[in-house]
Amino acid sequence: MNRNETNSSRGLEFVRRAAYYAIVGTSAHRLNTTRDARRARYTDPLCSGLHIREAGVSLSAPAAAFAITMSLAKNNKKASVNHRRSSSNKLSSPRDCKCEGSIMADVNKAGAGLSHLSLSSGENLFDAIRKTNATKCSAKAQEYFNTFDVDSDGYLNDREFDTLLKQLFCNKGQSYTLSKKQTTDIFKLIDENQDGKIDLKEFTECWHHWLKQILDPVTALVVVDVQNDFISGTMAICDCPAGQDGAAVVPCINKLLDTTRFDVVIYSADWHPENHISFIENVKDRKLHHTTKVSSENACKMDTVIFEGPPIVEQKLWPKHCVQGSWGSELHKDLKVVENAVFINKGTNPDIDSYSAFWDNNKLSQTGLINELTSRGITDVYVCGLAYDICVGATTAHSVEHGFRTVLIEDAARGVDVNDMKKTHDKLLRQGAALVNCDSVPGMVSADDRRPDLGYKAALNFAMARKLVKTESSQGGVKEKLSQDKKAAQTKAK
Numbered sequence: 001m002n003r004n005e006t007n008s009s010r011g012l013e014f015v016r017r018a019a020y021y022a023i024v025g026t027s028a029h030r031l032n033t034t035r036d037a038r039r040a041r042y043t044d045p046l047c048s049g050l051h052i053r054e055a056g057v058s059l060s061a062p063a064a065a066f067a068i069t070m071s072l073a074k075n076n077k078k079a080s081v082n083h084r085r086s087s088s089n090k091l092s093s094p095r096d097c098k099c100e101g102s103i104m105a106d107v108n109k110a111g112a113g114l115s116h117l118s119l120s121s122g123e124n125l126f127d128a129i130r131k132t133n134a135t136k137c138s139a140k141a142q143e144y145f146n147t148f149d150v151d152s153d154g155y156l157n158d159r160e161f162d163t164l165l166k167q168l169f170c171n172k173g174q175s176y177t178l179s180k181k182q183t184t185d186i187f188k189l190i191d192e193n194q195d196g197k198i199d200l201k202e203f204t205e206c207w208h209h210w211l212k213q214i215l216d217p218v219t220a221l222v223v224v225d226v227q228n229d230f231i232s233g234t235m236a237i238c239d240c241p242a243g244q245d246g247a248a249v250v251p252c253i254n255k256l257l258d259t260t261r262f263d264v265v266i267y268s269a270d271w272h273p274e275n276h277i278s279f280i281e282n283v284k285d286r287k288l289h290h291t292t293k294v295s296s297e298n299a300c301k302m303d304t305v306i307f308e309g310p311p312i313v314e315q316k317l318w319p320k321h322c323v324q325g326s327w328g329s330e331l332h333k334d335l336k337v338v339e340n341a342v343f344i345n346k347g348t349n350p351d352i353d354s355y356s357a358f359w360d361n362n363k364l365s366q367t368g369l370i371n372e373l374t375s376r377g378i379t380d381v382y383v384c385g386l387a388y389d390i391c392v393g394a395t396t397a398h399s400v401e402h403g404f405r406t407v408l409i410e411d412a413a414r415g416v417d418v419n420d421m422k423k424t425h426d427k428l429l430r431q432g433a434a435l436v437n438c439d440s441v442p443g444m445v446s447a448d449d450r451r452p453d454l455g456y457k458a459a460l461n462f463a464m465a466r467k468l469v470k471t472e473s474s475q476g477g478v479k480e481k482l483s484q485d486k487k488a489a490q491t492k493a494k
């Protein structure tokens with residue numbers, strides 16, 4: 001198998017795996033060791049025959065939207081529960097009745113009456129509903145639908161939808177300019193049955209899921225590896241080709257933490273055992289693959305070698321750094337650590353390096369970060385720290401792949417190599433991350449500043465999640481299949 005094939009099949013497996021996790025929930029996420037991961041390759045249904053249909057989604061699209069899919073699945077379930085409740089005339093609480101849950105119950109109520117909201121008032125309609133939980137309320141969806149349905153024909157046409165987008169995507173009252181392609185693409189993603197108009201059912205679903213993310217985002221700040229060794233220790237990035245000062249991120253991050261209320265703050269740390277594969281001091285301890293161009297004796301810092309494994313691992317060599325419990329592995333003393341922070345260690349397996357705070361470099365095992373994010377219903381992930389073109393870039397890319405709206409805070413990150421930083425920047429932009437400076441972050445987190453690129457990303461995720469959930473529920477439930485598949489695998493193993 002050549003390398004391209006390996007990469008593309010790995011990519012395909014990742015998409016399936018992510019879709020699988022998105023639908024079946026988080027219990028299967030924790031693959032903390034390579035051994036667990038290897039075992040999982042045999043028991044994980046995705047590796048043993050069950051292929052969740054990609055639902056027409058191209059592989060270059062984000063893997064699957066965890067948060068949205070989960071909430072969509074949950075909401076569908078809740079809707080059917082509420083439906084049962086209302087048919088027996090029992091309502092558990094006024095909250096259940098009016099503003100929670102049921103997507104379709106309110107939609108079916110005829111003649112909700114003309115909206116009292118007005119497009120002509122000059123006030124931004126979406127500013128009024130931010131942070132009021134209105135995106136949980138189906139009655140509000142109807143109200144807003146009526147407002148934008150100017151000709152009152154029961155549908156939003158493309159012109160009416162344009163007006164909505166102008167109100168939605170703005171920063172402090174100033175609308176962003178959307179290209180024709182952007183508006184058409186978003187319209188098509190929301191228009192589920194592709195009939196060229198958006199009906200109340202489509203609008204209500206997008207209200208609860210797509211608009212909710214934009215108007216009421218749940219945010220995480222991931223502070224990547226702001227550790228002594230990367231600032232003034234054995235791997236100080238000031239000694240790297242770009243000559244940047246790693247300590248410069250500390251005041252930026254502290255200011256961000258002072259000015260912005262994230263729903264959770266996560267600190268990742270490189271946390272290596274003494275015998276870690278990435279240390280040049282250990283290069284002679286493992287057999288090199290015959291295709292490696294340098295020998296163990298001649299290998300230098302930042303050379304890339306291939307270890308025979310198994311598994312075969314490509315590895316850039318670094319000086320010994322961030323050894324567990326050492327001074328070098330500690331967070332910089334001036335970095336503000338907030339209350340209730342979450343700490344994620346990575347690179348703990350001696351045989352595989354981990355640049356990303358989500359996955360190891362071979363995508364065999366995860367750190368637990370995805371659990372921390374999904375269990376909190378996080379929709380938006382902000383990333384900063386060290387180093388831009390390595391761990392920050394890898395974490396940002398995986399966040400996008402997992403379907404989070406992802407923002408890299410560029411002036412709160414420093415890098416190793418200017419060319420690699422440029423490449424990382426371009427790649428992340430293509431993938432759909434937003435790249436901003438610290439100044440923009442408070443407005444984005446509070447949803448005063450609502451950007452079309454992130455809105456488009458959310459629409460893509462929403463459409464994909466909707467398709468995956470509906471495809472699977474029409475196939476009789478993925479959980480059932482997974483358990484059947486697991487039983488079959490276990491029988492086979494016996």
Ligand SMILES: [Zn+2]
Nearest residue numbers: 270278322347
């Ligand atoms: Zn490391």
